[in-house]
Amino acid sequence: MDKLVIQLLNESRERIYTRWMDEMEKVRDEHRLQSITDKAYEETNQELFEIIYTHIEQNVHKPTDRMTEFAEHLMKIGWRLSYITQGLQNFRRIILAVLLDANQSNEKVFAMYDEIDRWIDPIVNQLINESAKNWENTVSIQKVALQELSAPLIPVFENISVMPLIGTIDTERAKLIMENLLTGVIKHRSQVVLIDITGVPVVDTMVAHHIIQAAEAVRLVGAQCILVGIRPEIAQTIVNLGIDLGQFPTKSTLFKGMKTALEMTKRKMIELE
């Protein structure tokens, strides 16, 4: 950065600081930071201001480690990234005002402003990139976690397994259901598999289609499917849609399904005297 700019910025640091603090107070509501104490807000502002200034002192065009750490810390405690980006933008705006006040020629001001622009933009960009990367990372980790929970096949008794389905079924999950069903049926040597849809909020034609396909595939590997957990309203919508679920037994509850499954494997529940 031009020495003159740095000099000017250092000379008018106090002035910039007060104006900048005023600006930050104005945007406080935008970042939903009303719940933070005035003192904490002021201290954070102070820190951010200092960090911005260290960029000038070190004459760097990318976020310093301190800035990255500061940003990460704020995000962790629930502040928005826009707080920092706005802080930088306000800083730029105030600098322009200061430059204009300094009675320089228009060309000079423009050149200086251009320089400051080129200095601040990479910092903002990289902060945004890093935060976006963080989010993408979180989302992909959660996606994996969700997949693990997605379609478990639980062997309950010898030859009887249960697959409880909870939540929305999309194409990806439907694929997983099919795979887990088939590998599970073979691994546990199941004769009967109960698919429990109590936790599935909507059964539309796509979901029904996937269930029918899964049941048919299970039949092909020599086991039998029972669909359980059909709530009354779901039963009505299935009838309205005109979906034929007649190829395999269906039951209202997991308990009733389990009784049928035991009968099919020539066992039954008895109460002990």
Add this chain to the structure above:
Amino acid sequence: MNIQSCVEVRNEWDIVKARQSGRNIAKELGFGTVDQARITTAISELARNIYLYAGNGEVAIERVENGGKLGLKIEASDSGPGIKDIRKVMEDGFTTSGGLGAGLPGVKRLMDEFTIDSKENEGTIITSIKWLR
């Protein structure tokens, strides 16, 4: 009181979003659980059709009133390829995507009123209403 919402459908999760807001509005209007399930299923079918055939479009859900009757209107619109033969898509079992072919005729049975307006290569608007009894 003016309840309405509009959801853009671009991916599979938008389908979930559309039916979630449909369910909320249905609940607010006082529909019972069975009708709530019917409405959400209908929205799910229509939104999925948009996603499958048109790629993107939108589902608007709003409250309607007609002579003291209260109802919920779903309007699914897209500017996709349009429907070639409307009579055919209303037949049970007709499908071009390997599905069950129960979607549109199903929606018609789930809801009380149902109209399709489609022009080839221009798009489709499907409007459907469920009245509160």
